[in-house]
Amino acid sequence: MQDQVKVGVYLCHCGENIARVVDVGRVREETSKLPYVHVARDYVYMCSDPGQKLILDDIKELGVNRVVVASCSPKMHEPTFQKVLSSAGLNPYLLEMANIREHCSWPHENEPELATAKAIALVRAAVSKAALLIPLETTKLEVTKAALVIGGGIAGIRAALDIADAGFKVYLVERNPSIGGRMAQLDKTFPTLDCSQCILTPLMVDVSRHPNIELLTYSEVEDVEGGPGTFRVKIRKKARYIDEDKCTGCETCITKCPWKTDSEFEEGLGKRKAIYLPFPQAVPKIPVIDPEVCAYFKTGKCRACEKFCGAKAIDFEQQDQINEVEVGNVVVATGYGLYDVAKYIPEYGLGKCRNVLTGMHLERMASATGPTGGKIVRPSDGKQPESIAIILCVGSRDQKHLEYCCEIGCIAGLKHAYYVTSQIPDVMVYICYTDIRAYGKGYEEFYRRMRMQGHVNFIHGKPSEIHEDEDSSLYFNVFDLNTDKLLEVKTDLVVLETGIIPDPTSDELCKKLKIVTGPDEFFLELHPKLRPVETPMDGVFICGTAQGPKDIPSTVTQAGAAASKAIGSMARGFIESSPYVASVNESLCSGCRMCEGLCNYNAISMVERDSKVVATVDAARCKGCGVCAAACPAGCISITGWTDEQIIAMVTSILV
Secondary structure (H helix, E strand, C coil), rough: HHHHCCCCEEEEEECCCCCCCCCHHHHHHHHHCCCEEEEEEEEEECCCCHHHHHHHHHHHCCCCCCCEECCHHHHHHHHHHHHHHHHCCCCCCEEEEECHHHHHHCCHHHHHHHHHHHHHHHHHHHCCCCCCCCCCCCEEECCCEEEEEECHHHHHHHHHHHHHHCCCEEEEECCCCCCCCCCCCCEEEECCCHHHHHHHHHHHHHHHHHCEEEECCCCCEEEEEECCEEEEEEEEEECCCCCCCCCCCCCCCHHHHHCEEECCCCCCEEEEECECCCCCCCCCCCEEECCCCCCCHCCCCHHHHHHHHHCCCEEECCEEEEEEEECCCEECCCEEEEEEHHHHHHHHHCCCCEEEHHHHHHHHCCCCCCCCCCCCCCCCCCCCCCCEEEEEECCCCCCCCCCCHHHHHHHHHHHHCCCCHHHCCCCEEEECCCCCCCCCCCHHHHHHHHHHHCCEEEEEECCCCCCEECCCCEEEEEECEEEEEEEEEEECCCEEEEEEEECCCCCHHHHHHHHEEEECCCCCCCEEECCCEECCCCCCCCHHHHHCCHHHHHHHHHHHHHHHHHHHHHHEEEEECCCEEECCCCCCCCCCCCHHCCCCCCEEEEEECEEEEEEEECCCCCCCHHHHHHHCCCCEEEEEEHHHHHHHHHHHHHHH
């Protein structure tokens, strides 16, 4: 076969990204001397139309039948060049890429000789492997025309509606009693200060009434089996102790219940009953009984809700239900949590000083349906504050806590300053900031608007420990970088704009869906630029703050992108699996099961062949990671496209 191999090598300058450091001409000259190399070329942008045409013409006119592209990461443009091979009539997997940008010019920008030598070695290795490439074929997997959306915040709502409007069945799973998520807690949204509920609640109602959406609230994903195209999902629908078919949503049961506890929706500022709706606009409008608070579950007495329910909807014997659904795609929209400032930054007094609040506390205060009826007051005495300090980046952009920017804290702090100044005319507001990051559309204008407020003072500095006076007033020191002065700030109320973290369920969901998180523990996308809503598991998409910190407009945009990906595969009716999968030489397999236990994708199982137990691979689930091949003591597993022979050839060529 190798006598017939004609390798074409194509070196990209990547503008100056590569050529500024790597001597591309020298790499081309050295490459042209290698065995099997039929032609070697370089071009300023190989991924451009003229660059692609060079490859296309050489395949058609010079008989090139193996292609090596030395450029940027294969994650960026491997599909681009595979399409070039296909359009020229060549198998798309007769392509090998050498990454001479991320591996050469970028890490060795001050070492051009080293970068060039390394590029030559990497291209030599790629040519050695290319000579051993054989045509590969993908497998078409049928896609079930239904989708699962996990998370009922604004991202999940938008994704579910988009998919359902395209004519496909959607199962929307939300672990709380109502959909709405964090956005439902907000009073207004920046920078236009629209009423959050006015935007959100019509969409919540649309979800509940859409004929293609099955709404599963107070539910969680229990288990996921199957693979791309056909996921079999078990969903635990927790007992509400309410017969949903009988309940009319009259709320008499809530009115008559005598037992109260802190409300999660109100961030602990208000109370809720043992039987409750999270908030007045909840969807569905069906209460839930909290057995941790309900007197009947604790003592066997009371049952007041049951006595007064005219619809006879109370059911204390109700049990959790397990629903099983089959879907072709999964959209993860699990949202975010708030950094535990009380635990990790105790010097700011949250949880100890009654007048230290978070931004979400202030949102609930400012809401007309909140615990204070929309009035911003001091929790310690119920009086309007005469001064308020708003501290930005609490936990964010801090190597001791969260290294990343929360992206919403600065503009949220400005919005909260607006809440205060519009309600309390003579109030004095101090905003302590690291940097003001007002990057979104209309955000800079909103920032300028707040700077023009006569009662809003900006202090460029991070406060020290917050102290409390006998009358529950607060004070702290802060060094203002703008004036080079140490200031003592005395205030009636402190609002902490806390960092945001992944939803606490993320780790468990990762294991169930076989996807991964990044260093920040948010779900990791396949590529931040080209595939920002896709994951390593085909058919599983991520969006909103499940993928990383972002504001509402970006969340909605990304939810639409995830929905469009799901719609595309269902409309097409199939997905193509990667040909880079594990294969087992059954004659060598001893059935030791080591590979089965190590496979993160549950792609390996044991079967009986001729009275012998051997491993077999489900190509639809396999991601070609190579763990099984590396661990197999008998050496009977290999990865298609990455055989031992090919890898050894690459290593040997580098060591020459």
